[in-house]
Each structure stands twice: as structure tokens, then as C-alpha cells.
Amino acid sequence: MSETSDYEDLRRYLLGQLPEEEADRLEQRLLLDEDFFELAEAAEAELLDECVRGELAPALCEQLTRRLAASPGGRARLARARGLAEAIAANVANVANVVNTPNVVVNTPNVVNIARPAPEPVQPIRRPGFLARPAVRFALAAGLAGLIVTVWQVERTPQPHPTDGIAQAKPPVVLRGASPTPAPLMAPSTPPRTEAPSVPALPPVQAEKPEKPRAKSFPPAVLVLQVAMTRGGEEGSPNILRIVSPDQRVELQLQLEEGEPYSSYDVSIGREEDGQGVWAKKGLTPTPDSILKIQPPARHLADGSYLVTISGVTPGGTAEEVGYPRFQVVRP
Amino acid sequence: MSGGRRPGASVRSGRSGLSREAFESLLAQLGPDRERAGEHYESIRRRLVRLFEWRGCEFPEELADETFDRVARRLAEGLTIQSQDPYSFFCGVAHLVHKEVLRERARERQAIESGDGVPSSAPEEEEPEDRRLGCIHLCLGQLPADQRQLILDYHQGEDRIRTRQELSSRLRLPMNALRIRVHRARRQLEDCLARCLEQAKGR
Numbered sequence: 001m002s003e004t005s006d007y008e009d010l011r012r013y014l015l016g017q018l019p020e021e022e023a024d025r026l027e028q029r030l031l032l033d034e035d036f037f038e039l040a041e042a043a044e045a046e047l048l049d050e051c052v053r054g055e056l057a058p059a060l061c062e063q064l065t066r067r068l069a070a071s072p073g074g075r076a077r078l079a080r081a082r083g084l085a086e087a088i089a090a091n092v093a094n095v096a097n098v099v100n101t102p103n104v105v106v107n108t109p110n111v112v113n114i115a116r117p118a119p120e121p122v123q124p125i126r127r128p129g130f131l132a133r134p135a136v137r138f139a140l141a142a143g144l145a146g147l148i149v150t151v152w153q154v155e156r157t158p159q160p161h162p163t164d165g166i167a168q169a170k171p172p173v174v175l176r177g178a179s180p181t182p183a184p185l186m187a188p189s190t191p192p193r194t195e196a197p198s199v200p201a202l203p204p205v206q207a208e209k210p211e212k213p214r215a216k217s218f219p220p221a222v223l224v225l226q227v228a229m230t231r232g233g234e235e236g237s238p239n240i241l242r243i244v245s246p247d248q249r250v251e252l253q254l255q256l257e258e259g260e261p262y263s264s265y266d267v268s269i270g271r272e273e274d275g276q277g278v279w280a281k282k283g284l285t286p287t288p289d290s291i292l293k294i295q296p297p298a299r300h301l302a303d304g305s306y307l308v309t310i311s312g313v314t315p316g317g318t319a320e321e322v323g324y325p326r327f328q329v330v331r332p
Numbered sequence: 333m334s335g336g337r338r339p340g341a342s343v344r345s346g347r348s349g350l351s352r353e354a355f356e357s358l359l360a361q362l363g364p365d366r367e368r369a370g371e372h373y374e375s376i377r378r379r380l381v382r383l384f385e386w387r388g389c390e391f392p393e394e395l396a397d398e399t400f401d402r403v404a405r406r407l408a409e410g411l412t413i414q415s416q417d418p419y420s421f422f423c424g425v426a427h428l429v430h431k432e433v434l435r436e437r438a439r440e441r442q443a444i445e446s447g448d449g450v451p452s453s454a455p456e457e458e459e460p461e462d463r464r465l466g467c468i469h470l471c472l473g474q475l476p477a478d479q480r481q482l483i484l485d486y487h488q489g490e491d492r493i494r495t496r497q498e499l500s501s502r503l504r505l506p507m508n509a510l511r512i513r514v515h516r517a518r519r520q521l522e523d524c525l526a527r528c529l530e531q532a533k534g535r
Contacts, residue, residue: 007508014386024427031379031419039508041382042515049487067388074385080522083464085487261437263388314434315388 006036010043015063016263020317048081059285063263067315070261220249221298227256227310227323238305239327246299254292254310254325262312266319267294272305272326283313301329354408358400361407361418373400376419380426387430395433399426467528471521479517486514 012018013026030037047064050056056064068074223241243250254267268280279296286292292310307326311319362369362376377396384392402425403418472480482499489495500510 004507007511016388024423027383027426028420028423030383031376031423034375035512037379037382038512038515040386041519042511044386045515045518046511068385070388070390071385071392073381073392076526077522079464080525083468083525084518084521261388316430316434318434320438 006039007043010036010040011047014040014044014047015060016067016315017063023317044077045081048078049085052082052085062285062288067263218245218248220251222251222253223327224253224255225308225325225327227254227325239325241301241327241329243298243301243329243331248298250296250298250301252294252296252308252327254294254308254323256286256290256292256310256322258290260290260312260322261314262320262322263315264313265292265322266311266313267292268309269296269301269306270309272307278306303329303331305329351408354401354404357407358404361403376400376422380422383426384430389430389433395426395429399429402429463529463532464525467525467532468521470528471524474524475517475521479520482514483517483521486510 009018009022009026013023018026030040047056048068051061051065065078068078221241221243223239225239241250241252256265263285264282265284265286266280266282267284268277270277278300281294284292284294305326305328307324309321310323310325312322313319359366359369359373362372377400380396380399381392384395389395399422403422472483475483485499486496496507496510500507503510503513505513
């Protein structure tokens with residue numbers, strides 16, 4: 001097996017992306033081959049480092065950290081990876097040289113002591129300030145450029161169109177599913193960390209292009225559904241999803257129970273009247289608030305009642321059904 | 333853990349049942365030299381713990397011990413491992429243990445949903461940020477200069493792939509060997525870090 005292939009397989013294994021049979025084979029080799037095991041540890045450290053730096057896709061990062069965070073050892077490695085990445089990012093090399101002074105000695109192989117009589121307190125590494133972060137600096141630069149363009153436009157356009165601003169400021173229609181316990185209507189999303197490698201120069205201000213007239217668009221139809229382990233078991237008022245256009249974006253927010261052990265989820269939607277499936281998606285990962293967000297196309301959802309089947313997939317690849325919320329589509 | 337049962341507890345309840353004979357059979361299976369066998373035991377255990385962690389298990393150390401217990405009991409009962417390497421047998425038993433944990437989790441989840449809940453374990457106390465970073469600082473300073481430089485070179489640079497390829501050719505090491513070397517240096521750093529945090533906590 002080639003070097004690259006070994007390493008890539010290990011990354012996929014650690015991210016829970018390797019099929020069960022391959023994972024079993026790989027684990028046997030991990031027990032047998034010390035070098036391969038060390039390579040796996042190295043791969044894990046690199047993945048964690050990429051996570052901390054925001055270089056790994058958030059969904060993959062979530063996949064990895066969720067598994068590791070289950071155990072005390074994994075949690076400790078997560079914390080260490082975070083600390084190391086921050087320390088290295090803070091360019092600790094120079095500081096480390098200063099720290100490596102005679103007042104720090106190792107008495108035994110196992111015990112680190114600070115020698116007397118001048119035990120200088122260890123200075124904690126200062127984390128780079130908020131404004132020092134490349135992403136923040138990039139955002140500030142981009143914002144400044146945007147401000148310049150806006151000021152330029154305002155100067156150039158004496159008659160603003162107030163209705164444009166009103167239309168954009170209108171909140172999206174949020175429909176709430178009937179649920180015994182309140183759930184957030186809009187789960188706070190965690191945007192992927194996009195850190196620019198360095199602070200880029202201010203982007204050049206470009207001449208404004210005339211805007212094309214936009215087609216009429218509707219705000220997304222969002223429905224929050226509680227996931228209960230009963231088949232269509234919610235009593236009370238039905239969960240109504242109002243769809244006003246076949247092009248409208250639909251989002252179902254499936255509120256899972258917290259602390260589920262699953263590494264991913266499979267979701268399918270079927271019509272209640274005949275059980276006919278209309279949409280399905282596999283390998284979904286929830287937000288940190290345990291919400292699965294799905295966007296079935298509105299054109300697949302005609303008027304009627306629907307049953308959502310949610311299956312949790314364990315890190316071992318076993319799928320277990322975890323809930324069956326239902327909802328009703330209403331079109332004007 | 334006041335009166336509550338930790339998830340997967342029944343899978344891990346067999347530790348007390350391991351007799352001395354069973355343990356000796358296990359060591360004998362791992363090698364004729366008892367000391368070397370002991371080293372093998374530790375090495376396999378460390379890897380099993382990590383495999384359970386990678387599978388997302390909550391109590392990997394106990395599951396690794398449970399795996400050893402089951403293998404030892406089977407050996408004491410007269411089972412002979414036919415395979416050239418006993419590792420694959422351990423791996424097979426570990427898979428069974430893991431599957432049992434998954435089944436048990438599902439049962440416990442159902443019990444919780446039906447109102448017969450299991451109290452969850454308290455969240456662990458995290459190391460204060462300053463203490464952790466202070467220790468990283470200290471430990472980086474104690475690493476041999478070449479290893480510290482290796483870690484920093486490996487992790488620095490905007491185009492990391494190219495930086496690492498250059499490092500690999502400069503050190504005349506294949507990429508995976510370089511990764512392992514960096515990992516070993518990093519492990520030293522982590523060992524120092526663990527000791528430092530332990531000491532700082534005790535002060």
C-alpha cells in the first residue's frame with residue numbers, strides 16, 4: 001500500500017468515513033503495526049490541528065471532535081491540540097527560547113521542577129487579540145472597502161430607493177412546529193471559520209455594475225420539528241409548512257435530543273397517505289445545538305401530510321431510527 | 333456517580349472475574365519472556381484504548397480491560413489462538429465488546445425516553461486556559477532545540493503542503509516518516525504538558 005493511500009485511509013477512518021469492513025481491517029493493522037499506529041496518531045494530531053485552525057470543513061471537524069469528545073483521553077487531546085495550535089500560531093518559537101533558561105530544570109525524567117531561588121513565574125502565552133486574527137483583519141479590510149464603495153454610491157446617487165432597504169430588512173417567515181417544549185426558531189448557525197493565511201491588501205475599488213432586475217423571491221419557509229421516538233406521535237396542532245412558490249427555499253430544522261451518540265444521520269421524507277418517499281439524504285451532521293437542518297426542494301412537497309424518518313448512524317456504521325416527526329404542507 | 337449506572341456498565345463489569353491463571357495464560361500467549369510479554373500487554377492495551385476512543389466510546393480504558401479479560405478467560409478455558417498474531421484475535425474481541433456497547437447504549441436511550449432515566453456523569457473540569465498555555469510555553473522551552481524546531485517548521489508557513497514537502501526532502505525522509513517523527517516530538521511535548529498540568533494543579 002502506498003504512503004499516500006495509508007495516510008488518506010487513516011484520515012478517512014478517523015473521520016468515520018471508512019466503510020465498516022475496511023475500518024475493521026485497518027484496526028487489525030493498527031494493533032499489529034506500531035509504525036502504522038503512530039502514523040494514525042500523527043494523522044489525528046494533524047486533523048485536530050486543521051480543525052483548530054479552521055482548515056478542515058466544519059462538518060468533518062464536528063465528526064471528528066464529537067467522537068473524541070466522548071472520552072476523557074480524547075477530550076484531553078482536543079484541549080492539547082487547541083493549545084498547541086494557538087501556541088504555534090502565536091509564534092512561540094522566539095518566546096520558547098527565552099523560557100529555556102537555567103531556571104527551568106528537569107530533576108528526574110518524570111518530574112519537571114522550577115529551580116530555586118529565582119523561580120520566575122511562567123508567563124502564559126498571550127493569545128493574539130481579536131483584532132490580530134487574520135480573519136478579523138481581512139473582514140475589517142473588506143468592510144472598509146465596502147464602506148468606501150457605499151459612501152461613493154451615496155455621493156453619486158442623490159435619490160435613494162427606500163423600499164429596497166425595507167424589503168431586505170423583512171424577517172423570514174418562520175413557522176413553528178407544535179412541540180411540548182419550546183425550541184429555538186432559528187438555531188444559531190456556526191459559520192465555517194475561514195482564516196486568511198495572511199492579511200491581504202485592501203481590495204481595489206471597482207466600478208459599480210448596473211444591477212439586473214431581480215426575479216421576485218420569497219423568504220425561506222422554515223419549520224422546526226421536535227424529534228420524538230414515536231411514529232408521528234405529536235399530539236395537538238399540526239406542524240404546518242406553508243409554501244408559497246415552487247422556487248421557494250424550504251428548511252426543516254429537526255431538533256434532536258442532546259448528547260446523541262451518533263456520528264451522522266440519515267433523513268427521509270415520505271407521504272403519509274401512501275408511504276411514497278419524496279426526498280432523502282444521508283450522512284447529515286447536526287449543528288452544535290443538536291439541530292439537523294435539511295432543505296428538501298419545495299417542488300417535491302405537494303399539499304398533504306408527510307412523515308420524516310430520522311436514523312442515527314453510530315460510529316460503527318449501524319443505523320438506528322431515532323424519530324418520526326410529521327408535518328403538513330399547505331399551499332395557498 | 334451517586335447511585336447511577338454509567339452507560340455500558342454491564343459490558344465492563346467483568347474485570348473482577350479475571351483469575352491469576354487466566355492472566356498468566358494471557359501473558360504466555362503474548363510471548364515466552366514474561367517481561368517482554370508485559371510490554372506487549374501494555375502496547376496492545378494502549379492501542380485498544382485509542383481504537384475505542386476513535387470509535388467514540390465513553391470509557392475506552394475500561395473497554396480495553398474488558399477485552400483483555402475476555403481473551404484471558406477464553407485462553408484459561410483452553411482456547412488456542414491459531415493465528416500467527418494474537419493481535420487480530422484481540423481486535424475481533426474488541427469489536428464484539430464495541431458492538432455490545434452500542435446495543436447497550438440503544439437500550440439505555442430507550443430507558444431514558446421511557447422515563448427510567450440514567451443520571452449523566454458530571455462534566456469534567458477543564459484546565460484553566462492560562463495554566464494550559466503556560467505549560468505549553470514551558471514544555472516547548474524544554475524540548476531539545478532540533479525537535480522544537482521540527483515541530484515549529486512543520487506547523488508554520490502559509491502553504492503547509494509545500495513547506496512539509498520541502499522539510500521532507502531537506503531531512504531526506506519520506507512524508508509518513510516525517511509525520512511520525514513530528515508526532516514523536518509532539519508526544520514528548522504532550523507528556524511534559526501532562527506532568528506540568530498535574531503539578532500546577534497540585535500547587
